[in-house]
Amino acid sequence: MKLKKYIVAGLIGIVSLGSCTYLDKEPDTEIDIDMVFENKTKVESWLANVYSRIPNPGNDWLNTYGWEVFADDLTASARWQQWDWPNITKIFGGWTPNTQWAGNFWDGLPRKIRQAYIFIERVHALPDSDLPQREVDYMKAEARFLAAYYWWQLLETYGPIPFRPNYIAPTDFTLSDLMVGQRPFDEIVSHLDNEMLEASKQLPAVWQSVEKYGRITSVMCLTVRAKMLLFAASPLVNGNEWYAGFKNYDGKFRFSQTYDPAKWKRAADANRELIEAAHAAGHDLVREYNADGSIDPFMSCYNVFFLRGDQNPEALFIRSDCNFSEFEKHATPRGASGNGGLGVYQTLVDAFAMKDGSLPITGYDGNYGKPIINKESGYTERGFSAQKDIRKTKYNLYRNCPGATVDSVGADGCTYNQVAASGTYNMYVGREPRFYLTVMWNRQWYHQAEREVQMMSNEQDGGPTHDAPQNGYLNRKKVSLDQNQRNGIHPYRPGILYRLGEAYLNYAEALNECDPGNPDILKYLNLIRERAGMPQYGTGKDSNGFDKIPLNGQDEVREAIYHERRVELCCENGLRYLDLRRWKKAEEVLNQPMYGMNFSGTKLSDDPNDAAAFFKRTQYIKRVYERKFYWYPIYQDQIDKDPTLVQAPFWDK
Numbered sequence: 001m002k003l004k005k006y007i008v009a010g011l012i013g014i015v016s017l018g019s020c021t022y023l024d025k026e027p028d029t030e031i032d033i034d035m036v037f038e039n040k041t042k043v044e045s046w047l048a049n050v051y052s053r054i055p056n057p058g059n060d061w062l063n064t065y066g067w068e069v070f071a072d073d074l075t076a077s078a079r080w081q082q083w084d085w086p087n088i089t090k091i092f093g094g095w096t097p098n099t100q101w102a103g104n105f106w107d108g109l110p111r112k113i114r115q116a117y118i119f120i121e122r123v124h125a126l127p128d129s130d131l132p133q134r135e136v137d138y139m140k141a142e143a144r145f146l147a148a149y150y151w152w153q154l155l156e157t158y159g160p161i162p163f164r165p166n167y168i169a170p171t172d173f174t175l176s177d178l179m180v181g182q183r184p185f186d187e188i189v190s191h192l193d194n195e196m197l198e199a200s201k202q203l204p205a206v207w208q209s210v211e212k213y214g215r216i217t218s219v220m221c222l223t224v225r226a227k228m229l230l231f232a233a234s235p236l237v238n239g240n241e242w243y244a245g246f247k248n249y250d251g252k253f254r255f256s257q258t259y260d261p262a263k264w265k266r267a268a269d270a271n272r273e274l275i276e277a278a279h280a281a282g283h284d285l286v287r288e289y290n291a292d293g294s295i296d297p298f299m300s301c302y303n304v305f306f307l308r309g310d311q312n313p314e315a316l317f318i319r320s321d322c323n324f325s326e327f328e329k330h331a332t333p334r335g336a337s338g339n340g341g342l343g344v345y346q347t348l349v350d351a352f353a354m355k356d357g358s359l360p361i362t363g364y365d366g367n368y369g370k371p372i373i374n375k376e377s378g379y380t381e382r383g384f385s386a387q388k389d390i391r392k393t394k395y396n397l398y399r400n401c402p403g404a405t406v407d408s409v410g411a412d413g414c415t416y417n418q419v420a421a422s423g424t425y426n427m428y429v430g431r432e433p434r435f436y437l438t439v440m441w442n443r444q445w446y447h448q449a450e451r452e453v454q455m456m457s458n459e460q461d462g463g464p465t466h467d468a469p470q471n472g473y474l475n476r477k478k479v480s481l482d483q484n485q486r487n488g489i490h491p492y493r494p495g496i497l498y499r500l501g502e503a504y505l506n507y508a509e510a511l512n513e514c515d516p517g518n519p520d521i522l523k524y525l526n527l528i529r530e531r532a533g534m535p536q537y538g539t540g541k542d543s544n545g546f547d548k549i550p551l552n553g554q555d556e557v558r559e560a561i562y563h564e565r566r567v568e569l570c571c572e573n574g575l576r577y578l579d580l581r582r583w584k585k586a587e588e589v590l591n592q593p594m595y596g597m598n599f600s601g602t603k604l605s606d607d608p609n610d611a612a613a614f615f616k617r618t619q620y621i622k623r624v625y626e627r628k629f630y631w632y633p634i635y636q637d638q639i640d641k642d643p644t645l646v647q648a649p650f651w652d653k
Helices: 040-051 060-064 078-083 086-092 105-122 133-158 185-201 218-233 262-280 297-303 325-331 346-351 500-514 519-531 553-568 575-582 586-590 636-641
Strands: 005-008 029-032 074-076 315-319 342-344 361-364 371-373 389-392 415-420 439-441 473-475 495-499 593-596 618-622
Touching: 040 105, 040 133, 060 325, 078 086, 086 618, 105 133, 133 185, 133 218, 185 218, 218 262, 218 315, 218 495, 218 500, 218 575, 262 500, 297 519, 315 500, 325 342, 346 553, 346 593, 495 500, 500 519, 500 553, 519 553, 553 575, 575 586
Parallel strands: 342 473
Antiparallel strands: 005 029, 074 342, 315 495, 361 371, 389 415, 439 473, 593 618
16 A cells, blocks of 8 residues: 555654664654655664564563463562552452553554554665665565564454454554454464564574674564464364354354364474574573583573573574563562562462472362472471572572582582572472572572561561562562662663573473374473473483483373473463463462462461461462453453454453
8 A cells, every 4th residue: 555654653763773772652753755765764763663562571571561460470569559560450350341451452563563564565775875675675574574473462462353464554544444353363373374484484593793683583483483373272262162153243253163183283393393493593492511511400590581692592582672670679679679579479389399300289279278298209398497408500599698508619520509598498498490590488598688588577578568578479580690779780681582492392282282292292391301400201310310200191291391381481471371371271270369478477487376477378369360361351442433343252241
């Protein structure tokens, strides 16, 4: 569609596309289209603005979109609702088609898609301005992928959406011009699958110029495509009986009415193609090693998030201009100048295995306050440890702690560090490495303050204030050991939207559904566990000298994959919430009373009969999750304006 004038944002303050410092401004200038696309700087600015809706892993998933607080890994202080955290209200069921949402995909993403289509149509080579045709072709492919990516974000959020690929609304468009009617879920997925695949064929796997760091690559295209096809194969949208008979305005079924096992094969094939392409481009898991050549699981899993993107082989899709200072501030204890209320759920604490791979908790008797303890694991919830927990690692959690074992070199030449002190509540002793990278508990050493964390009621890091861990835990994952909130120090790291470790687990899951017994399933599952210092699955001895854990049949493998995703991918970009949604498990897992330690406790006691004892499972919130919550509702005012729109399932009841 040829138009003379268009709306473009951000042309007053020109953005550097090469550095990927993308700004997201509302359209504020109406300019002649020829002027834009005859000027290299303005061309780059237009494309930069298309890039600007790529999510920011530093804050978007946590607060703006809310998906990280919707699951059962990160828990934000409920009292932050009054401090511009409106998504917290949703976990208590406070959600209607009129509820405002800061993410606002319905309004924002179609505008970016439109900008992408305008760019594809109008951009051309400018030989006199050092914009050759090859660069233009790359830019068009980037815009093509971004349009498809934004369409997918809409589809993943709302279910069947209005879908008009390559349509460019006129300058004076309204939202209703862009969002008319709805198309079947699978039909849209099929189109986006082709768009992402074709874009990947036109882009390099790695940009050779440092100035293009953060620009879309073929690997990024394949990454989003593979993840999309995994979602499309999953129980929520693959023959889900909940949606039997649900139709769009035109009478077409909104979701597939029958289960199609071929979708799992397409997902498996797409993830295998991604992994092969990623490996060919030099991507691999982050691995750090001890002096004896063994993997250091602590530093390996930690550095996944703290290596710079251009030095991080595991990062497949990054946003380079992320600021994690707010995230770290919310996880920093109040007495160390933080906001101290971003914690983790007790169920996540329970999910981490013991260091020998055995599960401490095998389930719950009625509710999360009554764990079923695996006595063979050696785990106990009563009492306090009599000795330090020391591991072979360079991960130095107890630096500056008097009497701690810190950076001790053993006879093997390896570095040993303390991960838990004597006197630690036994729940936190002898756990797997990833546990200590994720969970901060009461009376754990906090080196930045050079003291133990004091989380009991009326202590410097505890309640009853809103800036306190409402269930007795704070989050450590993605929080730098070198950050210092008091001094405003927050080391740079890129925002990782997708990483190779997730791709391995995606591939294993899809393959187990379409080809159970395929050796690649355990191969890629075990690569994750090997890096994490955990016993691998199978028979015999593994590469770390552990006895392998046997798995019998497809169902056991599926549960092992689900569990591995739970601990490996926790607290990352709302992945846990997306998993619970696509597995149809959100109602079961999230519609529950939630537990932690006793927030109002004033005694360092584990006496279950003492109301003042801190170390005991205590309910702190009651969550509400209804079936309609699986999809965001369309704003009611949009439904009222457009008779072709059909509300997301169950929201109109």
